[in-house]
Amino acid sequence: MDNYFTAFEDRKPPEPLETNPWIHAIGQIFLINALVLGAWYLHWRWTESLNFDALWFSVPLVLAETGAYIGLILFVFNIWRVKDIAQKDAPRCITQCVREGDALPRSISVDVYFPSYDEDPDLVRLSLLDAKKIRYPHSIDVRIHVLDDGNRPAMRELAEELGCNYITRDSNIGFKAGNLRNAMEQTSGDFILICDADTRPFPTILENTLGYFTDPDVAWVQTPQWFFDLPEGEELEVVWQRRLGSTGRVLAGAVTRVFGGIRVGQDPFVNDPQMFYDVIQRRRNWANASFCCGAGSVHRREATMQAALRTYGIDIVNSAQKRGKTLQLLTGESVTDPDVLKHITTQTMMDTEFTPYKFHVSEDIYTSIELHSDSGRDWKSVMHPQVESKMLSPQDLLTWTTQRFKYAGGTLDIALNDHFLWRKGLSWQQRMMYGSTVWSYFGALWNIVFLFSPIIYLFLAVAPVTAFSQEFYKHIFPFLVATELGMLFSVWGLSMTKSKYSYLAFFPVNLRALWTVLRGRKISFPVTPKTRQDGTYLRLVWPQLSVCVLTAVGIVYAWICFATGITAYGFDGLFLNTFWGLVNMAAMLTMIGAAMWKPPAEQNASDEENTESSELIKPELRRAA
Numbered sequence: 001m002d003n004y005f006t007a008f009e010d011r012k013p014p015e016p017l018e019t020n021p022w023i024h025a026i027g028q029i030f031l032i033n034a035l036v037l038g039a040w041y042l043h044w045r046w047t048e049s050l051n052f053d054a055l056w057f058s059v060p061l062v063l064a065e066t067g068a069y070i071g072l073i074l075f076v077f078n079i080w081r082v083k084d085i086a087q088k089d090a091p092r093c094i095t096q097c098v099r100e101g102d103a104l105p106r107s108i109s110v111d112v113y114f115p116s117y118d119e120d121p122d123l124v125r126l127s128l129l130d131a132k133k134i135r136y137p138h139s140i141d142v143r144i145h146v147l148d149d150g151n152r153p154a155m156r157e158l159a160e161e162l163g164c165n166y167i168t169r170d171s172n173i174g175f176k177a178g179n180l181r182n183a184m185e186q187t188s189g190d191f192i193l194i195c196d197a198d199t200r201p202f203p204t205i206l207e208n209t210l211g212y213f214t215d216p217d218v219a220w221v222q223t224p225q226w227f228f229d230l231p232e233g234e235e236l237e238v239v240w241q242r243r244l245g246s247t248g249r250v251l252a253g254a255v256t257r258v259f260g261g262i263r264v265g266q267d268p269f270v271n272d273p274q275m276f277y278d279v280i281q282r283r284r285n286w287a288n289a290s291f292c293c294g295a296g297s298v299h300r301r302e303a304t305m306q307a308a309l310r311t312y313g314i315d316i317v318n319s320a321q322k323r324g325k326t327l328q329l330l331t332g333e334s335v336t337d338p339d340v341l342k343h344i345t346t347q348t349m350m351d352t353e354f355t356p357y358k359f360h361v362s363e364d365i366y367t368s369i370e371l372h373s374d375s376g377r378d379w380k381s382v383m384h385p386q387v388e389s390k391m392l393s394p395q396d397l398l399t400w401t402t403q404r405f406k407y408a409g410g411t412l413d414i415a416l417n418d419h420f421l422w423r424k425g426l427s428w429q430q431r432m433m434y435g436s437t438v439w440s441y442f443g444a445l446w447n448i449v450f451l452f453s454p455i456i457y458l459f460l461a462v463a464p465v466t467a468f469s470q471e472f473y474k475h476i477f478p479f480l481v482a483t484e485l486g487m488l489f490s491v492w493g494l495s496m497t498k499s500k501y502s503y504l505a506f507f508p509v510n511l512r513a514l515w516t517v518l519r520g521r522k523i524s525f526p527v528t529p530k531t532r533q534d535g536t537y538l539r540l541v542w543p544q545l546s547v548c549v550l551t552a553v554g555i556v557y558a559w560i561c562f563a564t565g566i567t568a569y570g571f572d573g574l575f576l577n578t579f580w581g582l583v584n585m586a587a588m589l590t591m592i593g594a595a596m597w598k599p600p601a602e603q604n605a606s607d608e609e610n611t612e613s614s615e616l617i618k619p620e621l622r623r624a625a
Contacts, residue, residue: 013226013387017278017493019082027489031076034482038069041475049465049472061453061464064446071443072483074436079279079490083286085382088211092138094190097213098302109141110206110298111189115179117149117172119197121158128162130200136207147183149175177363189301196295198392205388209298212382219303219371219379223296223386224277227393233266268597269400270502270590271393279491281383289433290383291368295391303371303379362410369414369434373425397537397595401509408441408513409523416517443503444510451507451547451588454581458554458574461567468573504584505591508543537595544588551581 045065051058094103112131116124124146131144144164148155151168159166169182180194191210195201209221236256240248256262277293284290292299371379394400414420415438421431457463465472487496516523538545555578561567562574 008229011228013224013228013390014274014278016282016385017274017491020492023489023492024082027486027492028080030482030486030489031080034479034486035073035076037479037482038072041479042066042069044471044475045465049475051463051466054462054464057453057456057462058464060449064449067442067446068450071436071439074432074439076486077432078436079283081286082283084282084385085212085285087208087384088214090137090207090211091214097190097210097216097300099216102216107139107141108191108210109143109189110191110193110210111183111187112142112144112193112195112201113147113180113183114145114195114197114199115147115149115176115183116155116197121152121154124155124197125158125162127195127198127200128158128164130202131195132162133203134201134206135203136210140206141189142206143187143189145183145187147179149179180363184301184304192299192301192304194294194297194299195389196391199295199389200391201296201389202387205296206298208386208388209384212384213298213300215380217378217380218300218382220292220297220299220368221382221384222277222281222290222292223298223384223388224281225273225293225296226387226390227271227273228390229395230267230271230393231265231395233263236262236264239264265597267498268594269394269397270498270594271400272498275491275494275496275499277383278385279494282385284433285383287427287429287433288380289372289430290381291372291434291437292364292381294364296389297364303377304367306374306377362407362414365411365437366414369420369423369426372430373420373423375425397540397591397597400594401540404506405509405513406523408510409516411438412441412514412517413523440503441510441513444507444514447504447507448511451504451584452550454577454584455547455550455554457577458551458558458581461558461561461569463570463573468570468576498590501587501590504587505544538592541588541592541595544591548585548588548592551585555581 042062042065045062050062091097091108093105094108095105097108112134114124114127114131128144128146134142136142144162146155146159146164146166148159148166148168149172151170156166156168158164165187167183167186169179172178174181184192191213193201193205205223209223212218212221235252237249237252240252242248244251252262281290281293368381372381394403420426421435421438426434453464513523558567558569558574558578562569562571
């Protein structure tokens with residue numbers, strides 16, 4: 001494992017995205033035009049373009065377009081404004097971080113949590129060693145805790161060896177959230193730095209984040225997550241030469257001259273989170289709506305405990321009232337006896353869990369909602385723009401889909417079962433921001449329509465519009481061009497192509513998450529594997545493979561029919577749907593490629609000696625996730 005990390009130790013995190021106000025203003029102009037043109041296009045689609053001879057096809061497509069347009073409105077609202085929270089100097093004393101009179105002068109204390117379950121102790125060792133390097137310009141009490149839900153002697157020995165506190169428990173109730181609660185009951189730091197087992201904090205993480213807490217209303221600060229071991233890929237010429245010899249190198253050279261530098265295997269799972277943290281989360285600061293994402297976040301203990309106590313009290317009152325009503329229905333008499341009321345209240349308190357971190361698969365965003373909706377305190381959140389830690393990325397498709405399913409299912413479960421968007425205490429801006437997150441997971445419903453619409457046309461020659469006429473192009477092209485230009489200028493410096501392809505190709509996982517929640521099934525608490533899972537995972541991408549095969553066959557079939565005059569295809573419709581289908585295939589191929597991807601060490605061994613590849617690959621080179 002040490003050999004694995006050595007290869008990446010010199011990598012530096014990306015700098016925060018710089019926003020040029022003039023370029024951003026141009027993006028805003030294009031986005032306004034896109035929203036206006038989109039409304040004009042949809043009005044035309046609903047009122048003038050429906051194919052009444054094929055409403056079974058036409059109506060689902062226009063509904064999908066409407067759903068995507070609503071998502072565009074929410075996304076534009078999300079990225080519209082850039083306003084970082086002013087970073088203040090690191091506080092010297094706890095009195096600088098609380099309201100006047102709430103604390104006596106003393107040094108600040110911080111608990112650093114490393115929740116763990118079954119991770120390799122050698123992996124955790126590296127994280128603990130980096131945590132011990134945390135510096136601060138003033139006197140500070142930093143205590144590092146290993147929260148071992150696996151109750152392992154090896155982890156206890158590691159903690160003792162490095163001078164860290166070891167905390168475990170008898171059960172795994174509440175999983176990670178329960179593990180955090182157990183630790184909070186045994187620690188007392190003013191602030192809590194939450195890390196995952198593979199999170200390696202930089203020495204500057206506290207001196208660059210605690211300054212935000214000089215505003216006594218700031219509840220937590222989230223820092224960007226940076227996966228420092230993301231595959232950088234190989235140049236196309238190198239890969240093709242290895243496979244095809246000098247001919248491959250010549251062909252690859254011709255391709256790169258046309259399309260620019262191409263690297264094979266670069267970030268195959270689209271794990272680079274810069275778009276999410278540097279754009280989506282960071283641009284929620286102005287609305288006080290950036291949410292906690294777990295690892296790399298710093299929490300004010302007071303905020304977490306106050307919100308938990310408030311929720312605990314509400315749950316007790318609601319549960320006691322329900323029990324009282326149930327007893328009244330059974331006895332037919334009003335429950336007024338003090339002893340009976342006392343017994344109901346006592347029993348309710350015993351049965352109600354006190355949970356600083358909600359027992360939920362998405363405990364981080366759930367806790368964010370609890371704090372943001374606390375109308376009695378008006379807690380604030382901050383998305384810190386600079387990377388302050390590094391961690392490992394998923395290195396196989398099984399791990400990647402497990403993680404994404406947990407994110408999607410957890411968020412949808414909160415939205416559909418807890419109805420958090422209608423909670424009192426949330427501002428309308430916060431509702432819009434959280435709504436954007438939820439709505440994005442519903443995108444699988446219209447993405448599947450967008451994927452199969454060209455296939456239907458290619459096989460059946462049935463159009464979802466009255467005609468692919470000049471009137472159609474007049475309405476759709478200006479909208480699409482304005483949207484692309486608006487996004488280009490609004491996120492200047494970052495490419496959205498991979499993110500858009502990933503979002504489209506991700507539809508099976510989102511659909512499964514949505515179906516799981518709608519059936520009332522619990523989203524499980526899977527621990528993300530920290531070692532590469534061997535093999536390829538084509539079984540996980542059969543929906544994407546199906547889309548590719550059907551589209552490819554449909555294109556060949558339709559053009560043969562067009563050339564021979566067998567079926568009445570229009571050239572405009574055939575050309576448009578062919579192009580549409582090819583774009584869909586390109587998106588699906590990113591996921592299919594991810595299923596087949598192997599680290600270069602494994603791939604090279606496989607190419608050189610296929611029959612002995614598994615023995616030649618050293619265990620430490622099997623990528624950690």
